[in-house]
Amino acid sequence: MTHYHKSSKPLVWLPFAAGGVTSAMVLPVLMLITGILSPLGLLPDGALSYERVHAVVAHPLGKLVLLGVLLPSLWHGAHRFRCTLQDLGVSSHGGRQMVMLGCYGFGFLFTILAIAALAAIW
Amino acid sequence: MSQSYKPVFPKTWWLQSAFYTRYMIREASSFFVATYSALLIIGLWRLNDGPQAWDGFLHALQSPFAVLYHLLALLFTLYHTVTWFAVTPRTMPVLVGDDFLPAAPIVIAQYVAWVVLSLGMIAVTVWL
Numbered sequence: 001m002t003h004y005h006k007s008s009k010p011l012v013w014l015p016f017a018a019g020g021v022t023s024a025m026v027l028p029v030l031m032l033i034t035g036i037l038s039p040l041g042l043l044p045d046g047a048l049s050y051e052r053v054h055a056v057v058a059h060p061l062g063k064l065v066l067l068g069v070l071l072p073s074l075w076h077g078a079h080r081f082r083c084t085l086q087d088l089g090v091s092s093h094g095g096r097q098m099v100m101l102g103c104y105g106f107g108f109l110f111t112i113l114a115i116a117a118l119a120a121i122w
Numbered sequence: 123m124s125q126s127y128k129p130v131f132p133k134t135w136w137l138q139s140a141f142y143t144r145y146m147i148r149e150a151s152s153f154f155v156a157t158y159s160a161l162l163i164i165g166l167w168r169l170n171d172g173p174q175a176w177d178g179f180l181h182a183l184q185s186p187f188a189v190l191y192h193l194l195a196l197l198f199t200l201y202h203t204v205t206w207f208a209v210t211p212r213t214m215p216v217l218v219g220d221d222f223l224p225a226a227p228i229v230i231a232q233y234v235a236w237v238v239l240s241l242g243m244i245a246v247t248v249w250l
Contacts, residue, residue, distance in 0.1 A: 017213070020202075021206070023155045023159075024202055024206040024207065024236070025203070025235065025236055025239060029239070029243045029244065030162070030243075031192050031195050032196060032240075033243065034162070034165075034183065035158075035183060035189065035191070035193075035196070036189065036192050036193065038180065039180075039184040039188065039189050043247065047247050048180060050169070050177065054169060054176075057166065057169060066166070070159050070163060071159075073155055073158075074155075074163075076152070077153070077154075077157070079152075080149060080152030080155070081152040081153055084146070084149040084150065084153075087146070087149065088133065088136075091128075106156065107156070110159070110160045113163050113164075113166075113167065114163045114166065117166035117167050118166065120170045
């Protein structure tokens with residue numbers, strides 16, 4: 001008689017898939033704007049000024065979009081990076097534990113930081 | 123546990139075939155996805171600290187190291203985008219009636235959404 005265990009995996013897959021979508025759809029253009037166009041002076045003056053960015057982040061809809069993009073992407077990256085380190089040869093029990101703590105700790109820390117920052121900005 | 127099978131393979135296994143190497147390049151994008159998300163969250167804190175802190179954040183992004191990081195991040199994440207779109211018809215097959223939707227329209231629809239979204243965000247940043 002086979003016993004089937006209920007798996008918690010779907011609960012993890014859903015945010016993982018969501019993060020795969022957000023990082024594929026939204027991160028490239030964000031990287032382009034904040035990391036390349038803005039630093040190289042290719043945007044109009046004040047495009048990323050404090051007033052403009054603050055207005056977006058202070059708006060409830062802006063907060064919702066930021067949370068919806070940043071947190072799934074963060075966890076998607078953290079989980080996948082953990083798997084990558086294991087692929088690269090971290091195979092001992094202790095090593096795997098450290099990688100897990102490091103990656104998920106990173107995700108947890110920045111989740112708290114993101115929520116706290118968005119709660120502080122109005 | 124000590125008697126369980128432990129596969130032995132060299133640490134450079136992913137260089138032994140182009141397929142494995144492409145896999146590892148794609149997985150390396152996870153480093154940039156995670157760190158860039160964290161970087162933006164740090165940016166939110168700089169924003170919260172006021173106009174001077176925010177300008178300092180923007181200024182820090184102008185360092186050659188930061189620009190190089192973002193170029194690499196963009197390249198790797200674009201590779202993630204392309205591979206993610208390509209695999210979606212298999213990870214989330216769409217059943218219509220008795221048949222699954224063919225792959226092409228699903229892939230094309232994602233590219234259309236991606237281009238519209240990306241151009242829209244650039245337009246909003248530049249003109250609004």
